[in-house]
Amino acid sequence: MYKIFKAKVIDNLPLNKKNYLLTIEPLDPISEPSPGQFYMVGTGNSFDPLLKRPFSYFRKTAQAIQFLYTVKGKGTAQMKALKPGDGMQVIGPLGTGYPKPPKGYIPLLIAGGIGIASLFSLAECFTKKPSLIYGSRCKDDLLILNELEKLGSELITCTDDCSFGREGMVTDVLTNFLDSPSSKGTSYMIYACGPKPMLAAISQIALDKHIKGYVSLEENMACGFGACLGCSVKTGKGYKRVCKEGPVFPIEDIVW
Amino acid sequence: MKGLYCPLAHSRPDIHRDSEVNSVFDSIQIRSRTIQSLTTTDYSMDLSVNIGKLKLKNPVMTASGTFGYGEEYADFVDLNLLGGIVVKGISLKPMEGNPAPRICETPCGMLNAIGLQNVGLKTFLRDKLPYLRNFDTKIVVNILGNSVQEYVRLAKTLVDTGVDGIELNVSCPNVKKGGMTFGIDPRSLAKLITAVKRTVSSTVLITKLSPNVSSIPDFSRVAEDAGSDAISLINTIPALSIDTETWKPRLANVTGGLSGPAIKPIALRMVWEASQAVSIPVIGIGGITNALDALEFLLAGASAVQVGTGNFLNPKATIEIISGLAAYLRRKNIQTIGDIIGGMKGTKSGHNPDH
Incomplete structure (x- = not known):
């Protein structure tokens, strides 16, 4: 290999x-x-x-x-x-991907913009397709919608400029989703990928509501395999490399 | 290609013949051929060089801070093939480094302000050094401190464990204390080298010089006179990049050190100046990505080279350079790499490196 x-x-x-x-x-x-x-x-x-x-x-x-x-x-x-x-x-x-949810947890995927790229393969690997909240600035930035529909996930789309799907940001949709009666009694495991401010906001919601989950981060990197230390981000346990310990980190670890 | 997403099926081309694939492949294939032959026939070529008492099987080392603690490259490189590994700078206590973003790309180069993040001496000795000891290559440890005493303590502990060489980091541009403060003041540099050399005695001491000085020959001589067994240069060049959308610097540390092919001609000039000024071995560093780059440094007077940013572009850069050097010797019918060192011609009537 x-x-x-x-x-x-x-x-x-x-x-x-x-x-x-x-x-x-x-x-x-x-x-x-x-x-x-x-x-x-x-x-x-x-x-x-x-x-x-x-x-x-x-x-x-x-x-x-x-x-x-x-x-x-x-x-x-x-x-x-x-x-x-x-x-x-x-x-x-390279790197450490999304861990499988422990028994009893229902995965909930949240993608912002091009962040859908890393979550698509995750959605694909679940036998029972998870719900996916997918937001972007405008309709044009919502990609591969037909593929997502084919996947069979419950797909909730939203755009900042209301050109497609629900109005507003994924964080608003997420809050509504979690507060809806159908979510009562369900233990979700969040998997999120997208722009940093979105991930920070999702993490806050998750921490407030005591929901566990993972975020996939992006950082400038020179090598990609752990040598340059250029992509290190601050975590509760010191700086960690996005390319090695990440890009996927537990929500509670990241210092935003 | 079953299962692939392709909304416009007709746009998918037929699989192309290998001959149509662009030149990236050609060079890769040539390289793998030369590596093959290196391991069989090319050992007849003498690539070995001496850095003081340190005998390297070939002149290709890794530059501190670009090769981690070796293990990061084990997937790509047979570490046994390397002339030497210079590990990431070690301080007495672990250092957590600078906030993100720590690196950004600039034309033909990159800026970094990692801030000397490292595991510290204790963890290095416990977790990292034993791994490196499994390989038939020379281990040089780059050390950094805030005081002469710290450098001495680091050097002494490391030499007692039997490392092959110590490289003094006196030229990091990205930390507030220590580092470059020694590298840009001739008197503190001399004091530091004298103190460390007294401690390490027979182990090879390499001083890594900063390019951020008015005269490379002067600082090279300071290092030689103070007892350094060799000098290595250059460290990165302090630099800045600004995002014109946000008007912010691209690095959280504001400035960072420039490395990569962009600095190679500057490094080469400085290595040439240094090798004219001193009789101790000079190790050339700066933008080396292939065998021809390495040859330029050898011709300029370097006895060995360190590959830095080149490892990031191509994690196999070091071994490709080694095989490239062997192929070059064979093509030129030169028996030993020593015959190349300092071989640049036509400089007698030219520029005087001292001015």
């Missing part, structure tokens, strides 16, 4: 103006990832951009790995230009 491997691009599909779905085929034998883990994706031969970029995998099959990404900076702009057949170097799977 290779931890660093060559891959070639099978497809690089625009979902809308700024969001893409990249499909690559590893050319070396690699190990199976678990939901919440990520890969360091290197897209070019030049020194600018210099570093590989971390991406949670969206889906993994026997032959391919898929990544959902938003074009934001230099690295993703270069990724957007990838064509079928292009070669790349990838490291992974």
